[in-house]
Amino acid sequence: MRVGLVGAGPWAERTHAPALGGHDGVAFAGVWARREEAAQALGGRYGVPALTGEDGIDALFAVCDAVAFAVPPDVQAPLVGRAARAGCHVLLDKPVATDPTAAREAADAVARAGVASLVFCTMRFARASRDWLAEQAAKGGWFTGRTHWYGSLFAADSDSPYAASPWRREKGGLWDLGPHALAALVPVLGDVTEVTAARGPADTVHLVLRHAGGASSTVTLTLSAPARAQGVGLEFVGEEGAVSLTETWDAVASFGSAVDALVESARTGRAHDCDIRFGLRLTEVLAAAEAQLG
Template identity: 60%
Template sequence: MRIGLLGTGPWARAAYAPALAGHTGLDFTGVWGRRPQAATALAEQYGVRAYDDVDALLADVDAVAVALPPSVQAELAVRAARAGRHLLLDKPLAVGVAEARAVAEAAERAQVASVVFFTARFQKEPEAWIDEQAAVAGWFTARAQWLGAVFTSDSPFAASPWRREKGALWDVGPHALSVLLPVLGDVRQVLAAAYGPSDTVHLVLDHATGASSTLTLSLTAPPAAAGADVELRGEAGVSVLPGSSEGAVPALGRAADALATAARTGRPHACDAAFGVRVTEILAAAQARLTGSPSD
């Protein structure tokens, strides 16, 4: 599969470019970015072509990987799908429901495969745990904490304008939902939402299985308190999400494998654009609860 990279920021450099370049089943074809100089530098690092026109890149590939802010990602994903290109996307799919639905609809119309990269869903130990717990009945409640220190440390993502604007709900909220939804079922209702310190958000969710979950999400946790954990409690007892022995690059490689499989078989992956839309809808409902405004 010939694949191009859209994006040149910290996440593109740290995860996407090395994952694409190191994958034996991919032909990493080139890079396009909103900053031509950055695209040239990244392309030269991996010995691929730098494109100054996104349509020229789309003409040369079978698929694109997108490492861009969600509002930019959504627009370009629709463009790529209409060009018949498979989509390896990042979370959140978009920061608006209409924009997210446009991506899924474009992919469906063009009959192209899509995979949204929710990290835990493609890391070995967390992925296996999620599958195991999804097969267990009788979960009563879950507690998820996704506490980042992006804005309280020297994180390269601290300068991200969209993270500054949208905060933890939209940045790490998708991670928590990607773990909880396969186990507890879809969210029927956001029962409560409240702000904590800085961008911290607390949510209470009602799930289709009858279980409830509580989420605490932050990008402003003290570095010593940062970390992610999920705990399930139910008839089977207590189960805790295991940590991963690997970082994002191997997980992205498996996401690329999933995209190739979906493209070859025509069978959607569980983390396709439609799932990305559902996560966006839940986040929008939570945002509406927080602000007292209707979700779109």
């Protein structure tokens, strides 16, 4: 499968491109970016064509079987529809979009084109956390769950290359980390049927969720935690007691697993649990939370 990359920023440079360039099962077919110098730099590093402009993105779609996206969500959504109409399978970054209408239009375009889709939520594709979540989902009997995602991108001493991201500055932890949290809770507790949101310090958001199976969960999201406090935690409480997961993961390896999942979905025609319809649902839940925050 020939896979192109849309985007050449820090996330593409550090995760997508290394995973595609080092993947034995696909051919890295080219890079497109809005900034020509960024496209040239990343494409040159991997010896693949570097493209820019309106003609360039159509040229990339024309030579690809699939396209991975590493651009801001509201740039991504219309491009996903365009790639699908060109016959490309799509590997999206999270969130699909920050507007449910845009996410729905992208999902509808994918459905009409009959291409495979997948939304990259890191914990769902990192091997250890993926297997742990599947194990908890199989057990059932969960009463409640909780998760926290403490990032420090906006801390005063942060040197993260993602801190300058305009869309993260505007949308904060709710939209950057919220998809990860929901993607971990939903497969175990069920779809979200109710959401209550409250603000904390800086961009911190607290969510209380009700799930289709009757369980509840709580979520804390922030990109403004002190550097020493950053980290991820996940816990479920049920008939067998409490189980928890605290880990870090290799984003490049996780993205490689997502590429494998997209290839398998394209080969078999079976939709993945993390397809674009799931991504649309994440956008709907987060938009409902955002509306409550005002």
